[in-house]
Amino acid sequence: MIPTTIVLLYLCVVLYIGIFAFRRAHAGEAEDFFLAGRSLGPAVFLLSLFGTHMTAFAILGSSGHAFGNGIVTYGLMASSSALVVPLGLFLVGTRIWAVGKRYGFITPVQIFRDRWETSHVGTVIFVVQAALLVPYIIIGVKGGGATLAAVSGGAVPYWLGGAIVALVVMSYVFFGGMRGTAWVNTLQTSMFLLFGAVAILVVSRGVGGFSAGMEALLADPSTAPLLTRERVSPLYFLSYTLIPLSSIAFPHIAIFCLTARHMRQFKRTVVLYPLCLLVLWLPCVLLGVMAHRFADDPRIADKLQARAELAQGGASLEPEARADLQRRAQADDVMLVMLERTAPVWLVGLLGAGIMAAVMASDSQILALSTMFTEDVFAHYGGKERFGEAVQVATGRAFVVALTLVAYAIAVAVPASIFDLAVQYAFSGFAALAPLMFAAFFWKGSTKWGALAATLWVGLATLGIAVFQSLVPAPVGPPVVVWRAFELDLVARTAGGTSILGLLPVVPMVLGSCLLLWLFSALTPKPSEATIARYFPGNQ
């Protein structure tokens, strides 16, 4: 009960912070509720931005992925993000901040509408962004329920844990808006950065030191491949580097860029971001690999057994049997298993709170979706003029409540696997929307028709991949080629998703987005000189 109590105490602290933020707020002001009055200081900006970007995957998923795939997890996801994400913040984030400050923008769609002198194209972009964002919110609620259930050893059932997390997140977002969210994210980031360092020290002691642990893994032929990348193709590894492009296109990240008090805060954020990734991801990946040293634990043994049966059974397995083995092979809880074996119970609780912190990243996404709906639909189509700013803020708050309740209902009713896949699509989808951001700020020749073509492509391509993957079941063994032509494997169904010419779908999606953006922009009239001058001042 001690770990559960500590986690629940943490949730109470988080709730208090959100309500405290409410008291600091300027009631009825949209810029204050949605952007904290553009007043976030340097430390809060860095930590809350990082916390907003990290999700449950940063701790639970990364260690689970490393358990199954080895050290490749870090290079695949962390070091590529270390390069691409801060670069995006430097190049695009600063410009988002600057135009937001000068012209009062609150959402990326407002920037697009102004930049390309359009109304309804912005609405199309909003629809695609919202559709891609919703799975994230549901995954966050699911993660909260699963974490509380795991930390409490089942004493807090999944549905109750999910409800508690949903209620806490909804409350501090409702009361505190962006200010509350930013403060909570600052606390959460501090906790889960500390978590990585503490967890690795504790577990390292538990396995008799990492050196001995690594030597033991190397000596065993079944675990030695985890310490190399021989099971992953370099082409797959290369194509994954486009996934972090999604960060600057995520609405909640773009909106966060608007909250900094001063532009110079981006300098420190950009430099420290990779180091924050290192501090969080390196321990989690190491621990995920090291979990194989706990094969005597029945839970770890069951996962290994399920993986072995999946590998042996292959395509001959019945769908139900395969689904059961895949569920048993899920490794997102290996971190908690190791901590329960090696850490004192009070530390397990603190570390559980750290995990909860990462899991509750859906707060920024809920607020972002609320901001987008309120600004890009309600206010844009006359709601603010007709009903006033206070009603606009009240609408935003009501949307927070409605969205959280719907997300909770879906999270409890529908299996996780669907949303795990949806989040994969979201990463690729948002990465393919990133060219819009770059075009808006770096290419004078981009037009609304180019933006529309790229956005429609992203929506259709994401849907197409989702339909393909639902119609063609995932193989257990090597990829199954679905379309071969000109002696090339054009499209294949893999265990993890889809490959197109051996690359992840994100590659053709991003390339297609760039091509359509360029082609349709080249064929259509440019925005006015006055608009171009606002985004490309002569002395820049």
Next chain:
Amino acid sequence: MRVVKRALLVGLFVLLYALHQDVWLWRSARPLVFGFLPPGLAWHAAYTIVVAGALWLLSTLAWPHALEREAEQVPLRHPEDEA
């Protein structure tokens, strides 16, 4: 000079992107760096630190000062607030 500086910075980040694809360490499991880090993981950990340094260089040498000056002139609605 400005063009040269920009070209060097672009070249630096293109090089960093290429170095991310460390195919020469793909199948290497030894030597274990510091006694426990496989070389493929050690490379990417060091890479992350080098990237931070390159980003410091970028933000020092290529900071959009004019953009910052213009935007900072716009006053905040509540300048007394800092969250």
